[in-house]
Amino acid sequence: MSRIFSGIQSTGNLHLGNYLGAVRNWVQLQHDYECLFCVVDMHAITVWQDPAALKASTREVAAAMIASGVDAKKHIIFNQSQVPAHAELAWIFNCVARLGWLNRMTQFKDKAGKNRENASVGLYAYPNLMAADILLYKATHVPVGEDQKQHLELARDIAQKFNNDYGVEDFFPLPEPMIFGTATRVMSLKDGTKKMSKSDPSDLSRITMTDDADTIAKKIRKAKTDPEPLPDNAKGLEGRPEAANLLGIYAALSDTTLDETIAKFAGEGFGTFKQHLADLAVAKLDPIQGEMRRLMADIGHVDAVLKDGAERARAMAEPIIAEIKETVGFLNV
Ligand code: AQP
Numbered sequence: 001m002s003r004i005f006s007g008i009q010s011t012g013n014l015h016l017g018n019y020l021g022a023v024r025n026w027v028q029l030q031h032d033y034e035c036l037f038c039v040v041d042m043h044a045i046t047v048w049q050d051p052a053a054l055k056a057s058t059r060e061v062a063a064a065m066i067a068s069g070v071d072a073k074k075h076i077i078f079n080q081s082q083v084p085a086h087a088e089l090a091w092i093f094n095c096v097a098r099l100g101w102l103n104r105m106t107q108f109k110d111k112a113g114k115n116r117e118n119a120s121v122g123l124y125a126y127p128n129l130m131a132a133d134i135l136l137y138k139a140t141h142v143p144v145g146e147d148q149k150q151h152l153e154l155a156r157d158i159a160q161k162f163n164n165d166y167g168v169e170d171f172f173p174l175p176e177p178m179i180f181g182t183a184t185r186v187m188s189l190k191d192g193t194k195k196m197s198k199s200d201p202s203d204l205s206r207i208t209m210t211d212d213a214d215t216i217a218k219k220i221r222k223a224k225t226d227p228e229p230l231p232d233n234a235k236g237l238e239g240r241p242e243a244a245n246l247l248g249i250y251a252a253l254s255d256t257t258l259d260e261t262i263a264k265f266a267g268e269g270f271g272t273f274k275q276h277l278a279d280l281a282v283a284k285l286d287p288i289q290g291e292m293r294r295l296m297a298d299i300g301h302v303d304a305v306l307k308d309g310a311e312r313a314r315a316m317a318e319p320i321i322a323e324i325k326e327t328v329g330f331l332n333v
Contacts, residue, residue: 004033005139005175007040007080007130009198010057011049014064015206016281017186017196019288020252021145025180027069029143035075036137036313037065039306042080042087043129046122047111047199059302060292064209066305067291076316078309080133085314085321089132090125092328096162097128101154107147131155135172136317143178146185147195152177166327186249189223192241207281209289216285217278220246225270232266234259243270250277253284 006026008018026037039061044054058079065077080086102108105127112119122129130151134142135158144152152175159172188194188205196206207216224242231237237244250273251261265273295302325332 002033002140003137004029004035004141004143004178005038005134005137006035006143007038007043007133008061008065009044010039010041010054010061010079011044011047011198012053012057012060013198013203013206014057014061014209015186015196015198016209016249016285017145017206018198019064019068019209019285020186020249021180021184022143023065023068023070025143025178026065029178030071030075033141035070036139036316037070037075037077038133038313039077039079040133043126046120046126058306059299060210060296062302062306063292063295064288066295066302067288072305072309076309076312077305078313079306082306082310083136083313083317085136085317086129086132088321089136089324090129092324093128093131093135093158093162094125096165097131097154097158101157102127104150105154106150127151127154128158131158134175135159136320137313138173138320139175140173141178142175143180146179149177149179168327171323171327186252187241187245189219189245191224192243192245207285209285209292211285212289213282213286216281220274220278220281223274225274230265230268230270230273231262234262237262246270246273246277250280253277253280 006022008014008022026035029035039058041054041058044057062077062079066072070077102124108119108124108126111123131154134155142152156174159174163169163171186196188196188200189207190202190205194200198206200206204219204222207219211219223246225246226240226242228240230243230247237247247261247265248258251258254261265276
């Protein structure tokens with residue numbers, strides 16, 4: 001059976017982009033694949049995280065997965081730091097990947113910004129850890145947002161080079177990206193050219209999974225728009241990133257295509273459309289958020305899911321990392 005690995009960082013402010021671009025798709029995928037869904041807390045610390053907030057956020061992301069409908073009994077939900085083989089394999093991949101490959105990673109450039117010299121080494125080597133996450137379980141498919149495509153290509157390059165260097169043809173499969181049609185990129189509510197992000201300093205830029213109905217409606221009302229009415233075809237969205245984003249969010253939440261959503265609101269002003277969008281967002285998110293609140297009040301259950309998931313993930317990883325160490329030539333006496 002094909003195996004999926006996917007992860008979300010526990011960096012706080014889990015948002016609508018993470019839900020529409022990742023978690024919601026996972027719920028669909030679990031019917032056809034064997035899945036490992038990971039809260040990647042080791043990735044999270046590539047930028048500073050307050051330790052108590054990191055723990056809380058790890059639980060929150062796990063709760064969001066469970067509340068959204070991921071079946072933690074049939075599949076595996078765990079946090080990365082509890083399976084030491086991720087770190088062990090990442091080190092081996094640090095020695096397989098080439099500096100030139102990492103230098104091309106656009107996400108590092110974006111995240112490090114102008115203050116590159118002050119970025120952590122972990123942030124730079126992040127794609128090697130991501131490759132380790134996937135290949136440790138010999139995952140065959142990885143659901144990724146557009147923003148992660150380049151990292152997955154690097155994981156394939158690493159897998160290929162390891163197989164070649166050590167003469168172990170086909171040891172690592174070359175994982176395939178799975179990009180989803182709608183909402184692969186939910187954009188900031190304050191700037192339609194920037195992706196919705198946990199780390200955006202403005203809370204009004206994102207709808208978080210813990211926002212209540214009034215906050216969701218307020219953020220949508222305050223979302224940036226332009227003065228024109230909504231267009232009657234997709235071409236009319238050119239040069240209107242905020243309109244395109246809000247219509248895209250509506251389409252994703254209502255499980256319709258962008259064209260159908262455009263047709264529905266053609267010629268409307270943003271005032272009316274935003275009211276419809278707010279009602280839809282609240283209706284879709286409220287049941288998940290209610291379940292998340294219930295789970296967060298029962299931390300013992302979330303922790304038990306993570307503990308059980310980590311045990312099962314370790315059991316899968318151990319024979320594979322043992323074979324890798326043997327292949328590399330690490331003496332085990
Ligand atoms: N805006 C987005 N639209 C669609 N999908 C998104 N994802 C993130 N933002 C959007 C998808 O969510 C998954 C987990 O992402 P992540 O938390 O591991 O890291 P990220 O992509 O760096 O997310 P953020 O929100 O931008 O976090 P920060 O601000 O901490 O860097 C991935 O599948 C991602 O594609």
